[in-house]
Amino acid sequence: MIRTVLAGAFALGLTVSATTAEAQQRQRFEYWYGLTGQLGEVMEQHCRRFNESQTRYEAVCVGQGGYDRAEQNTIAAFRARQHPTLVQIYDAGTVNFMLSGVTYNAVQFARDFDMRLNWADYFPGISAYYATSRGDMWSFPYNSSTAVMYWNREAWRSIGRNEPPATWEQMERDMRALRAAGHACPHTYDFDTWQSVEQMSAIHGEPIATRNNGYDGLDAELLVNRGLIPRHLGNLQRWTGEGLARVNTAQTGRTIIQAFADGTCASMLSSIANHGVVGQTAREGLDWGVAMIPLYEGYQRRNSLVGGASLWVLQGKSREEYQAAAAFLDFVLTPAEVKWMPRVTGYIPITRPAFREMQQEGFYAAPPYAGREIAMQSLTATEPTPVTRGIRLGNFTSIRAEIRSEWEAAASGRKTIQQALDDATIRSNQVLRRFEQTMRGRQLP
Template sequence: MMLRAAPWIAWMLSACIAVLPAITRASAFDFWYAHGGIYAQTIDELCAGFNQAHPQDHVRCLPQGTYEQTLRKAVAAYRAGRQPAVVEIYDVGTADMMRSGAIYPVDALMQDTGHASDDTDYLDSIRRFYAMENGHLLSQPFSASTLVLYANRRKLAAAGVTRLPQTWEDFDQALQALKTHGENCPAVADYTPWKMLEQINAVQGAPIASAANGHDGLQARYVFAHGIHRRYMHDVARWHAQGLLLPAILTHANDQTLAFADGECAMVIDATGAYAIVAKAGIVDTEIGSLPVYADTTRYGNTIGGSSLWVFKGQDPSVYPAVARFLAYLREPKQQLLFATRTGYLPLTHAAEKALASMPTTTAPDAIRVGLASMELPGNTYNAGVRLGFVALFRLIWQEEVQRALGGKESMDVALDHVQARGNQLLERFEATYRAAKPMDNAP
C-alpha cells in the first residue's frame, strides 16, 4: 500500500520543488487590490506596464474582492505569515493598519531605498486624510474619490430646472419640480453613511467625532447626532417619505449608480469614481456639479474616500527595493492619469493635477474636474475624514438605525442618538484594545 503511494508522493514533492524558484525569485512580490470590472482592468494594465519597464522586478497583481474582503484576507494572511508585500486597504482600515505593527511605513521605505518622497506634492486634502499627527504618510494614497452631484440634463430641463442645484434648498426644489413633472425617480440613493454622514459633514466642516475626528488619537468620541447631520437626515427622511429620494432597491437597476446611468433616475449623489460606469453606459447626457450645502452655511473643501497602499513587513529584504520602485511608478503623473481618466478616481499629486488640467476637456472626465475644484476650497479641523476604530461596524449600525427610522420603527432623532451611543461603545473598546498594545516597532 505504502509502496504504491510512494511514486505519487515523490511526484508531488518534485512538482512543489519545481515551482519554488518562481515563487522565491528575489524581486518578485504580490500586490493585492480590491477592485473589479474596469477598475481591475486598469490596475492590471498598470502592473503590466511596470513589469515591462522594470524587467528585473516582477509584481503579481491579484484581485481580492471588496474592500472588506481584502482587509479580512490581509489580516488572515498576516497572521498566517503569508502576507503580500503590498495591499490596498480602504480608508476606514487606516486606524487599524497604522497601529497593526505589521507594516513598513511607506515614507520610511522610500527613504531607506533612496527614493525622493516629497509628501507635500500630494493634494492637500488627500495628504491630510492619511497623514499621521507628525505629518508622516504611513501608506501611499491610491484610489481617491469624492462626492459630486450627477444630473440628467434632459430630465432637469424638461422639468424646468435650468441650473444645477448648489444648495440642499435648491436640490429640494428640483426634486419637487421633477416629481410634479411626472418623474418617477427624481433622485436615488443607497442610504450609506459614507455619503450621508462622512462626506456631508466634511463639506460643512462639522465634527463627526471629538479629537479632530479621531486624527488626534484614541480618545475620540462621536458627537454628530445633534448637528448638521440631524438637519440633513430630517430632510432625507422627508424626501424618502415623499418618494423624492428612492432607495436603490426600488429601482430596476437595484444600484444607485446604475439607476442613474440607465436613465431611470434624474439625479444621484455619487463618487467621482462612479464616473467610469456612467460614462461607459453612455445613455445619459450627464451634467456634474459639486455636492450641495445648506444655503445659510459656509462651504468647506470636500474630503475623499477610497484606499491607500500599505507595505507589509516580513518579506525578503531584497524585495523592498522592488516594492519601492513599484510605488514610485504608481505615483508617476502618467500612471495616475491613466487610472484617473479611465475610472473617475482623482489624481493624487499636484504634478498629476497640472498635467490633467492641460489635457483637452474631452479626455478629462467632468467628475474629476468638479471633484478637484470642490476639494480645493479652504478646510478646517473636521474636513479631513475620520480616523476612528471599528468604522466598518459603525457604518452598519448607522444603516441599521436609519433603516429603522425610515421604516417608522423609531424617530430619526432617536435613531441618530442610538447610532452615536452605540458608536461610542465601539470607540471605547477600540481605545481599550490598543491602549495596552506595546509601542509599534516599524522596522521591516
C-alpha cells in the same frame, strides 16, 4: 524540411527558456489589492504595466475579493507569516493599520530605499487623510475619489433651470418642480453613509466625532445624532414620503447608479469614481453632468473628503523584496501612471503635477471625462481643517454598519431618525471603547 522545422522548434524552445529564465531572475514581491470587477481588472493591468516596463522586478498581484477581505486577510496572513509585501487598504482601515504594528512607515520606507517620491506633490486633501497628526505619511495614497452630485440636465431644463442647485433648499424647490413636471423620481439615494453622513458633515465643516474626528485620540465619541446629520437624513425621509426622492439599493433590484443612468431618477450623490460607469451605461442621448454636493443655507463650503485606498508596506520581508516594492511604488506614482489611472477609471489624479498636465492636455475638455474636474474643485475647496482632513476612528467599518442599520430601521418606519441616530451613536461608541481597550497603551501617531 524536417530539419528546418526542428531547427525552428529548437530556436523557439531556446526563446521560451530564455524568457522563463529571465522571469526567474527577476526579484518578485507580492501585492494584494481589494478592488473587484472592472476596477480589479485595472489593478491587474497596472501590475502588468509595471512588469513590462523593466526587467529587474516582478509584481505578483493577487485580488482579495473586496476591501474588507483585503484588510482581514492581510492581518490573518501576517500572523501566519504568509503576508504580502504590499497591500491596498481602503480609507476606513487607516487607523487599524496605523496601530497594527505590522506596517513599515511610508516616510521611512521611501527614505530607506531612495524613492523618487516628493510628498509635497500630493494634494493636501488627499495626503491629510493618510497622514499622522504631525503630517507624516504612513502609507502611499493610490486610488482616490470624492463625492459629487450627478444631475440630469434635460430634466432640469424641463423646469426652466440650466444650473444644478447650489443649496439643499433650492434642491427641494427643484425636486417639487420636477415632480410637478411629471418626473416620477427627482432624486435617488441609498444608505451609504460615505455620501450622506461623512461627506455631508465635511463640506459643512461639522465633525462626526469628538477629538477632531478621532485624530486627537482613541477616546473619541460619535456625534452623528446631533447637528446637521439628523436634519439631512430627516429631510431625505420626508422627501421620500412625499414622492420627491426614492431609495434604490441592490436589495430593491436597482442601484442608484442604474436608476440615474437609465434616466429614471434625475439626480443622485455618488463617487466621482463612478463617472466612467455612468458614461458607459447611460441611456442613449442622456444629457447629464456632475456638480458639487449642495450646501444648506447659512454654511460656508469646506473641502470634501477623499475616498479610495492607499498602499501599505508590511514588515518582515527581505531587503530585495522591499527594493522591488519601492520600484513598483515609484512607477505607479510617476505623472504618467497617475494620469493613466483617471483615463481607465473615474478616479482623480492624486498629485498636483499630474493634474496640471491633464489640464494642459485637455483631458477635462474631452466628452468622456468632462465634469470630473468638479471633484478636484470639491476636494480643494479649502485647505483641510482639523475637522475636514478625514476621519480616524477605530473599526470604522463597523461604525458605518451601525449607522446604516439604524438608518434603514428608520426608513422602514420602525423608529424616528433621531432615535435611530441616538441608537447608532450608543452602539458605535461601544465599538470605539472596545477598540480603545484592544489598543490600550498605544497612541495614535
